[in-house]
Amino acid sequence: MKPSLVAVDWGTSSLRAARIAADGTVLEERASSRGILTVAAGGFPQVLQDTCGDRLAGDSLCLVSGMAGSRQGWREAPYVACPAGFAEVAAQLTWIEPGRIALVPGQCCETRGVPDVMRGEEVQVFGALDLLGKRDAILVLPGTHSKRVHVEDRRIVAFTTFMTGEVYALLRQHSILARTLPADEPPLDEAAFTRGVLHAREAGGLLQAAFSARTLALFERMAQAALASYLSGLVIGEELRAGAPSEEPLVLVGSTALTARYALALRTLGQEARALGPEAGWRGLHALARTLEQA
Amino acid sequence: MKPSLVAVDWGTSSLRAARIAADGTVLEERASSRGILTVAAGGFPQVLQDTCGDRLAGDSLCLVSGMAGSRQGWREAPYVACPAGFAEVAAQLTWIEPGRIALVPGQCCETRGVPDVMRGEEVQVFGALDLLGKRDAILVLPGTHSKRVHVEDRRIVAFTTFMTGEVYALLRQHSILARTLPADEPPLDEAAFTRGVLHAREAGGLLQAAFSARTLALFERMAQAALASYLSGLVIGEELRAGAPSEEPLVLVGSTALTARYALALRTLGQEARALGPEAGWRGLHALARTLEQA
Numbered sequence: 001m002k003p004s005l006v007a008v009d010w011g012t013s014s015l016r017a018a019r020i021a022a023d024g025t026v027l028e029e030r031a032s033s034r035g036i037l038t039v040a041a042g043g044f045p046q047v048l049q050d051t052c053g054d055r056l057a058g059d060s061l062c063l064v065s066g067m068a069g070s071r072q073g074w075r076e077a078p079y080v081a082c083p084a085g086f087a088e089v090a091a092q093l094t095w096i097e098p099g100r101i102a103l104v105p106g107q108c109c110e111t112r113g114v115p116d117v118m119r120g121e122e123v124q125v126f127g128a129l130d131l132l133g134k135r136d137a138i139l140v141l142p143g144t145h146s147k148r149v150h151v152e153d154r155r156i157v158a159f160t161t162f163m164t165g166e167v168y169a170l171l172r173q174h175s176i177l178a179r180t181l182p183a184d185e186p187p188l189d190e191a192a193f194t195r196g197v198l199h200a201r202e203a204g205g206l207l208q209a210a211f212s213a214r215t216l217a218l219f220e221r222m223a224q225a226a227l228a229s230y231l232s233g234l235v236i237g238e239e240l241r242a243g244a245p246s247e248e249p250l251v252l253v254g255s256t257a258l259t260a261r262y263a264l265a266l267r268t269l270g271q272e273a274r275a276l277g278p279e280a281g282w283r284g285l286h287a288l289a290r291t292l293e294q295a
Numbered sequence: 296m297k298p299s300l301v302a303v304d305w306g307t308s309s310l311r312a313a314r315i316a317a318d319g320t321v322l323e324e325r326a327s328s329r330g331i332l333t334v335a336a337g338g339f340p341q342v343l344q345d346t347c348g349d350r351l352a353g354d355s356l357c358l359v360s361g362m363a364g365s366r367q368g369w370r371e372a373p374y375v376a377c378p379a380g381f382a383e384v385a386a387q388l389t390w391i392e393p394g395r396i397a398l399v400p401g402q403c404c405e406t407r408g409v410p411d412v413m414r415g416e417e418v419q420v421f422g423a424l425d426l427l428g429k430r431d432a433i434l435v436l437p438g439t440h441s442k443r444v445h446v447e448d449r450r451i452v453a454f455t456t457f458m459t460g461e462v463y464a465l466l467r468q469h470s471i472l473a474r475t476l477p478a479d480e481p482p483l484d485e486a487a488f489t490r491g492v493l494h495a496r497e498a499g500g501l502l503q504a505a506f507s508a509r510t511l512a513l514f515e516r517m518a519q520a521a522l523a524s525y526l527s528g529l530v531i532g533e534e535l536r537a538g539a540p541s542e543e544p545l546v547l548v549g550s551t552a553l554t555a556r557y558a559l560a561l562r563t564l565g566q567e568a569r570a571l572g573p574e575a576g577w578r579g580l581h582a583l584a585r586t587l588e589q590a
Binding site: 112114145146161164166167171174175199203205206208210211212215216218219221238239241 | 441511
């Protein structure tokens with residue numbers, strides 16, 4: 001029997017690990033708050049040992065994705081340039097212990113004369129392709145820095161980062177809109193959200209569209225409780241309007257709450273989508289491990 | 296001899312006043328930090344008296360523009376709906392003391408189903424028209440909330456607010472970009488600024504374009520000192536790309552530093568512009584006073 005894989009998603013603010021059987025079954029999951037920002041230089045081996053050392057004692061392979069491979073992490077795993085698929089990434093792992101523990105590199109691409117990067121999302125993309133049995137897809141991974149990823153023939157050929165979640169939080173908490181918006185995050189008001197999505201499509205950019213959250217409140221034409229949903233629709237709508245329509249459903253990968261919100265925005269814009277959870281990342285690391293075995 | 300006009304620009308964070316002769320000459324200016332946020336309800340008459348009471352003792356007319364006419368100000372001066380010119384605004388002043396002290400109302404308009412508002416900028420627009428002897432113009436008033444104003448036959452027919460200055464400050468100070476950007480505001484790097492303007496035109500919106508300030512730094516493809524200028528170009532470029540090109544030069548009204556930056560951005564986009572200082576506001580209040588005399 002093949003040894004199981006220890007898959008690790010080591011991000012800025014959290015550390016998650018899973019033991020995965022040779023057939024892809026997730027046998028066990030662990031999570032801790034030991035994100036890379038909490039780990040001093042040199043402290044990474046011990047934190048990994050503390051989290052899942054019992055599982056590493058055998059001859060398990062351990063693949064670590066996410067910000068642990070960044071300059072501020074365990075060791076810098078240089079970005080792999082797009083186009084890149086399973087084979088290119090498997091060939092460019094940064095090995096901490098040869099054959100045992102490796103950091104999965106992020107990817108970089110160049111669009112309109114500027115670089116773009118991702119680190120961690122690529123394994124979710126690979127996992128989604130594996131789960132769906134697809135060779136070609138357009139994927140959207142919503143979040144603080146959303147990614148829109150184009151895959152052709154199982155290789156990531158291009159992607160774009162949008163500062164959607166971060167700009168929403170900035171407008172929500174630090175802008176003039178903070179004075180009008182409710183302090184807590186009320187449940188999604190679907191009508192206000194879709195109105196925001198549609199207004200973002202018509203308006204001349206977010207700088208202009210965002211001010212409408214203020215004026216609608218000023219003239220009492222939208223209830224205060226609905227304004228956060230409206231602003232969320234504006235910001236997500238601004239992200240999604242940049243993407244060309246696709247005949248194939250887009251693939252959303254992320255938390256249920258966020259992918260449901262994006263799916264609603266996409267439907268409002270006439271675009272079908274299907275959603276997968278972030279556990280696609282485990283499947284992506286498993287697929288990478290299989291690629292290594294076959295290499 | 297006609298009495299002089301006491302013109303007051305009473306904003307959120309400052310109070311400025313000028314005595315203006317019948318021919319439009321500014322005889323004297325005063326400024327204080329008594330913006331409306333520092334004035335308790337009911338305290339406005341006293342603050343005005345303290346600032347320029349000696350000039351109000353005669354039979355001078357006093358016209359007050361800006362946020363003093365907002366709900367949080369001296370008294371709410373209801374917005375005048377566009378299209379509106381000198382006559383409509385003069386007819387809808389909110390008089391504090393009939394014939395003596397009046398609040399100039401802001402303007403509102405409706406675009407794509409949402410309202411837009413300005414308060415204070417309209418007198419700068421009127422002043423610019425008066426100074427330039429123009430009946431038709433497209434004006435840009437840069438700032439925290441920039442305004443793009445369309446004037447036909449000396450009436451403001453439509454305008455749009457862009458949260459340009461505010462979003463720049465948010466990204467600069469509170470976003471992930473703050474980690475990379477220099478803490479102080481270095482002198483404008485024109486090459487980086489125009490590169491930002493051009494990238495904003497090509498990119499699919501600011502959510503996407505802004506991330507390039509991070510990646511250019513990450514790959515050390517732009518000097519840290521140039522990044523703030525680049526980001527400024529991205530945000531101003533995002534505002535300006537929304538406007539249709541105009542054969543006539545645009546009219547910029549604002550501080551020299553800001554209008555010079557906008558003029559450079561516009562030239563980069565192939566659009567000519569001419570600039571006026573914010574003192575156009577005095578001229579606008581003077582023109583309103585003349586309209587009142589003629590009414």
